Amino acid sequence: MATNGSLNRKLRMALVGGGLGAFIGRVHVTAAVLDNRASLVAGAFSSSPEKSKASAPDYDVPLTRAYGSVDEMLAKERALPADQRIDFVTVATPNHTHFPIAKAALEAGFNVVCDKPLTFDLAQAEQLHELVKKSGAVFAVTHNYTGYPLVRQARQMIQSGELGEIQAVRAFYIQGWLRSRLESEGQKQAAWRTDPAKSGSAGCFGDIATHAYNLARYMTGLLPDRVSANLKVFEPGRALDDYGHAVIRFQGGALGTVTASQISHGRENDLFIEIDGTKGALSWRQEEPNVMVVRRNGHPHALYTRDPNAPHMNDLGRAACRLPSGHPEAFFEAFANIYRCAYDDMARRAAGESFSQFDTVYPNVADGVDGMNFIQQCVASSAQDGAWLSLAHPAQRR
Ligand code: NAI
Secondary structure (H helix, E strand, O other): OOOOHHHOOOEEEEEEEOOOOOOHHHHHHHHHOOOOOEEEEEEEOOOOHHHHHHHHHHHOOOHHHEOOOHHHHHHHHHOOOOOOOOOEEEEEOOHHHHHHHHHHHHHOOOEEEEOOOOOOOHHHHHHHHHHHHHHOOOEEEOOHHHHOHHHHHHHHHHHOOOOOOEEEEEEEEEOOOOOOOHHHHOOHHHHHHOOHHHHOOOOHHHHHHHHHHHHHHHHHOOOEEEEEEEEEOOOOOOOOOOEEEEEEEEOOOOEEEEEEEOOOOOOOOEEEEEEEEOOOEEEEEOOOOOEEEEEOOOOOOEEEEOOOOOOOOOHHHHHOOOOOOOOOOOHHHHHHHHHHHHHHHHHHHHOOOOOOOOOOOOOEHHHHHHHHHHHHHHHHHHHOOOOOEEOOOOOOOO
16 A cells, blocks of 8 residues: 555545536546545535435445535544544535635645635635645645646756747637537536636636646746736627637746637647747647657657656656556546645645645645636736736745
């Protein structure tokens, strides 16, 4: 068994969300146990207490620890002996519920893994940032694309200057599943995502542009300065944007664009990024995540494969690989890399060792604040006909 360092035991996980018919909760659990360093022992799997209980057998969680609500779960878990109670809570519920759940979990003393966007609005995100500091807890945000080995490879290549000065970044995330008004046909993932009371001030921009923006920030380390955005509702009757683009000026002079769509026929999860530096350029696409193209004028285009044994791989990229090259690694493994690195810190915390809450390989609460700031400023800019607004925020890190 993987020992989690000096902790010498598995970590104990509770899941919120992921009930029958839900999407991402199941992915979290699969990823969380992939390295045999944690077990799912408890959950409040649904907003319906009956559905929460009914979901427990799917996860092999005993009915006694399948709770009817988050409050009940936190109170009962806190009352358990230290060698039984959970170590962390994963929040995989619709956006408007992230803040109260994460806040309560932190106040109960637990670490948190929270899905994106971090909260309903920026003010909640800033409050959570303060709470995390105060609590001393580990807080990871599943901007899961940062877990791909070649994304981490690119981050280190850029940090070490291999591409020279970064001058331009183009990122997009293009989907087509909301081309029709699925929300009016009772499709639950569509229903809450297009409801301003549950999704937040943005639709498509909060759901997926925020991933593309986060990826650009993670890979380049560029700090943003200003943004001008245009968000649009193309599907008649929809309450939130289903398409949009943002133009970004970074501090130091680099330029960026983020485009997101949920109405492009036939497009699935086409998250793409291309970065131009003075010494080289690279591009990566999440639908083919095991290759990255690196280009230098006068040289043949290089295909960097995800190959832990290849000389082109750097430490950060190699450490994120599990399999030899040619055996595809993808969504689950990348998700699991967020967990794996967060576990290192959870184990340190549990063993009373020091760790950084904000200088982490995985996205943390500060990156969640950055994402919420991006959403808020894009919505505000769009409402002012694309006015240039500040995109800098004190919580941002490279
Ligand atoms: P979903 O609608 O499929 O599932 C939500 C689940 O949360 C349901 O089981 C629902 O009953 C439960 N729930 C709602 N309120 C609850 C409460 N108060 N207590 C306990 N359970 C509650 O939604 P989906 O697609 O799984 O999205 C959930 C979150 O994950 C969203 O914030 C979304 O933005 C994010 N997400 C992230 C992805 C990623 O790649 N990182 C991909 C998909 C979603």
